[in-house]
Amino acid sequence: MSASHEHNINLILLLQKGDEEAFTNLINTYHKPLFIYALNLCKDHDTAEDIVQNTFLKTWKYRKKLNPDLPIKNLLYKSTFNNFISHYRKEKPFQSIEDTYIEAINETIDEDNGEMLAKKIAMVTQGIEELPKKCKEIFLLSKQDGLTNIEIAEYLNISVKTVEGQITKAYRILRDLIGSQLKEILFILFDIKK
Template sequence: MMASSYENNESLIHQLQIGDEGAFTYLINTYHKPLFIYALNLSKDEATAEDIVQNTFLKTWKYRKKLNPELQIKNLLYKSTFNNFISHYHKEKSLQSLDDTYIEAVNETIEDDNAEILSKKIALVTKGIEQLPAKCKEIFLLSKKEGLTNNEIAEYLNISIKTVEGQITKAYRILRRLIGNQLNEVLFLLFDLNKRHS
């Protein structure tokens, strides 16, 4: 079958359901790179990201008969990749102390139309942090990445707690302009998850 015939979502899913290996090859060629970048943003490790994406495609093929033609395959792949990422670290027992309610809240942000958008927001926030003013960036990373309290940061940098609070507020204000209300979820994915498996 011509590759162009796979560009229709319903047709592509139908071909997958009947076991068309050409459709599966098209799926991999089309979505491997963006899914890998998404998984890498989540895991911060290339080998882990590759494993996660491979698992996404393997599961898609294994359960292809259950695919819903009314849903966009791209969105299903992003959602599956996120779920595989969470499952990977649960297996590693790295998320034992993680609040499952919060994981579910983050999971809900990866719903159908938001998966690809969230991937772009993760990249935007990462770039935005790098572009913060030097002192603001330093204080923000000590807080979010290193997990220091405001008191600890103030003592470490020999500055007032009000200065610390002001700089963190400034960082949040700048970053929220970039991506809006999903900032907390994105920061959680960037820092909290990775602190638990570092």
């Protein structure tokens, strides 16, 4: 058994017994990375803080159900993501989230990649900022503002072919940055943020 696995078991057993010092250590260890992760998801400081607080409150409330064989880190990231989704659904009850995206993102978090997902979101955000000026403008009109290619062409007084070319270019640049998960990341950044 690895030291980290043993530490995980000990921590969870202490939490199950209601050890407040273990809970304080848990918060001290994971508050900052979870906050950064939540902030990357919701883009709002206060909301991110609420989401993370909720994660810790739920972890304490359901501590007796924690599984010592599963990394607590995974559980915390997944719980934070689920709290974000719950918050989003409360804020925008008439918009449905496509379950395939949620599943794909949940799988990512299951694989101990919660931090990686947050990093990829940050990389895509940065990548969009660094796109060539015209490319960035067209990409954001399409993804952020939800304009069709024809609407963008009319708005910028350019051809639809130019619009398509620039969007394809943006996708290629961003996919080079983070690979096949681009679709899920863009979903988090734009469809949930509209």
